[in-house]
Amino acid sequence: PVLVVDYGAQYAQLIARRVREAQVYSEVVPHTSTIDELLERKPSAIILSGGPSSVYAEGAPRVDPALFDAGVPVFGICYGFQAMAQALGGDVEHTGTREFGRTELGVTGGALHEELPARHPVWMSHGDCVTKAPEGFSVTASSEGAPVAGFEDVERRFAGVQYHPEVAHSPHGQEVLRRFLHEIAGIRPQWTTASIVDDQVARIKAQIGDGHAICALSGGVDSAVAAALVQQAIGERLTCVFVDHGLLRAGERAQVERDFVAATGVKLVTVDARERFLSALAGITDPEQKRKIIGREFIRVFEQSARDLKATGDAEFLVQGTLYPDVVESGGGTGTSNIKSHHNVGGLPEDLQFKLVEPLRLLFKDEVRRVGLELGLPETIVHRQPFPGPGLGIRIIGEVTAERLETLRAADAIAREELTAAGLDSDIWQCPVVLLADVRSVGVQGDGRTYGHPVVLRPVSSEDAMTADWTRLPYDVLERISTRITNEVSEVNRVVLDVTSKPPGTIEWE
Numbered sequence: 001p002v003l004v005v006d007y008g009a010q011y012a013q014l015i016a017r018r019v020r021e022a023q024v025y026s027e028v029v030p031h032t033s034t035i036d037e038l039l040e041r042k043p044s045a046i047i048l049s050g051g052p053s054s055v056y057a058e059g060a061p062r063v064d065p066a067l068f069d070a071g072v073p074v075f076g077i078c079y080g081f082q083a084m085a086q087a088l089g090g091d092v093e094h095t096g097t098r099e100f101g102r103t104e105l106g107v108t109g110g111a112l113h114e115e116l117p118a119r120h121p122v123w124m125s126h127g128d129c130v131t132k133a134p135e136g137f138s139v140t141a142s143s144e145g146a147p148v149a150g151f152e153d154v155e156r157r158f159a160g161v162q163y164h165p166e167v168a169h170s171p172h173g174q175e176v177l178r179r180f181l182h183e184i185a186g187i188r189p190q191w192t193t194a195s196i197v198d199d200q201v202a203r204i205k206a207q208i209g210d211g212h213a214i215c216a217l218s219g220g221v222d223s224a225v226a227a228a229l230v231q232q233a234i235g236e237r238l239t240c241v242f243v244d245h246g247l248l249r250a251g252e253r254a255q256v257e258r259d260f261v262a263a264t265g266v267k268l269v270t271v272d273a274r275e276r277f278l279s280a281l282a283g284i285t286d287p288e289q290k291r292k293i294i295g296r297e298f299i300r301v302f303e304q305s306a307r308d309l310k311a312t313g314d315a316e317f318l319v320q321g322t323l324y325p326d327v328v329e330s331g332g333g334t335g336t337s338n339i340k341s342h343h344n345v346g347g348l349p350e351d352l353q354f355k356l357v358e359p360l361r362l363l364f365k366d367e368v369r370r371v372g373l374e375l376g377l378p379e380t381i382v383h384r385q386p387f388p389g390p391g392l393g394i395r396i397i398g399e400v401t402a403e404r405l406e407t408l409r410a411a412d413a414i415a416r417e418e419l420t421a422a423g424l425d426s427d428i429w430q431c432p433v434v435l436l437a438d439v440r441s442v443g444v445q446g447d448g449r450t451y452g453h454p455v456v457l458r459p460v461s462s463e464d465a466m467t468a469d470w471t472r473l474p475y476d477v478l479e480r481i482s483t484r485i486t487n488e489v490s491e492v493n494r495v496v497l498d499v500t501s502k503p504p505g506t507i508e509w510e
């Protein structure tokens with residue numbers, strides 16, 4: 001893999017994505033990794049990311065100069081660029097000229113910027129700058145505030161840039177990354193959808209052998225693609241179990257029973273566990289507790305199904321559609337902090353009786369969608385809005401009850417219907433509808449006073465759910481959603497719009 005060493009940059013994940021877009025597999029690793037740990041992974045290249053620190057700050061992470069003796073290509077970005085310059089004997093100074101945002105870059109040839117316009121915009125964010133490149137490097141780019149804004153030593157396969165090539169505000173950035181990977185580092189672009197499928201099918205075969213697996217089908221894209229991959233690997237020995245936990249959206253169960261089975265021909269068993277989840281959630285209001293309970297009950301139901309399903313042999317493997325961002329956000333990735341326990345990662349009970357098969361554990365959502373299409377799944381499944389495993393349970397702020405679920409389901413169905421009718425499905429990532437069940441507000445309907453609940457519309461646009469912006473939905477669509485919900489859902493007398501990006505908000509409210 002290409003390892004992206006994370007110096008605390010909000011950009012590290014994005015860099016990994018961009019590398020993958022250049023069809024090279026990439027993962028993020030913490031900057032606390034030792035050189036041995038890095039080399040053990042047999043990296044085809046190492047990218048040093050940006051970071052908030054100044055190389056002069058006390059305790060600023062350094063780059064061990066020994067890294068440059070390993071014969072591995074290295075690319076430095078922003079802080080990583082300066083740390084690289086410093087480790088190799090160049091000069092980094094605090095000149096007092098800071099550059100933030102759009103900056104004009106002047107380039108003078110070189111392998112990295114070859115064929116790019118002599119002057120073009122890039123995205124900068126730095127206070128210090130490199131004033132002298134290390135020996136053996138040629139300087140191929142500069143800006144007003146950064147005399148050395150790009151350098152390379154093609155012989156040793158080292159290069160770096162002061163700006164951020166990974167952000168969309170650097171329009172030629174992807175080309176620069178691609179040139180480093182393909183031309184300077186000499187890595188062949190092999191991370192394609194077809195190769196991901198082949199590779200995963202081979203891994204699944206190796207892991208499961210002639211055993212049996214059951215798959216936790218949720219109706220969402222991720223578990224559907226995971227199941228389709230596993231089915232391709234082990235065929236009949238996979239049984240999909242769809243747990244109706246009662247926290248589903250309207251029509252969801254029927255859609256899974258119909259569309260997914262039609263597309264894959266997979267064996268599907270539906271378990272009605274609505275009562276069980278409702279009683280386990282009774283009285284619970286804390287979001288983390290809800291997630292843990294739902295995760296635990298899920299697993300228990302699967303274990304029970306596995307015992308009941310004599311036909312499957314004794315399933316010892318459980319397939320889950322865990323994605324790379326789930327792993328990272330649950331603190332399992334690069335030592336990042338635990339933001340939420342995604343129910344399929346942090347919420348697993350300690351005495352889990354299954355071995356996990358997680359074929360999407362290395363993938364971002366858009367990669368999963370491409371894999372789904374490659375496997376022949378229908379658009380209706382592949383392009384549907386993401387829906388969290390804990391379902392509507394984490395979209396009712398307050399205790400989850402059967403009545404509140406009915407209310408939220410009705411409001412959610414209206415929002416989805418209107419968004420689809422307006423042709424907006426591909427503009428948004430998802431639009432959770434959240435019921436503020438413990439909040440009441442006064443309204444007037446007909447001639448009477450009402451004292452009902454607000455629902456929140458949370459439309460977001462995102463590339464991979466790691467970051468998101470609120471979607472500027474047309475007012476007339478918002479109006480239709482609002483009017484219909486307040487007219488048709490009797491408990492709801494107010495519709496409000498969430499206009500928070502992620503960060504600081506998360507997409508879901510709990």
Ligand code: XMP
Nearest residue numbers: 341342343386387388389390465506507508
């Ligand atoms: P947040 O709220 O963390 O959500 O910004 C990011 C994306 O993940 C979905 N999500 C989940 N998916 N299990 C899942 O399978 C979960 O526990 C979970 N929590 C959030 C959320 O809908 C969004 O797409």
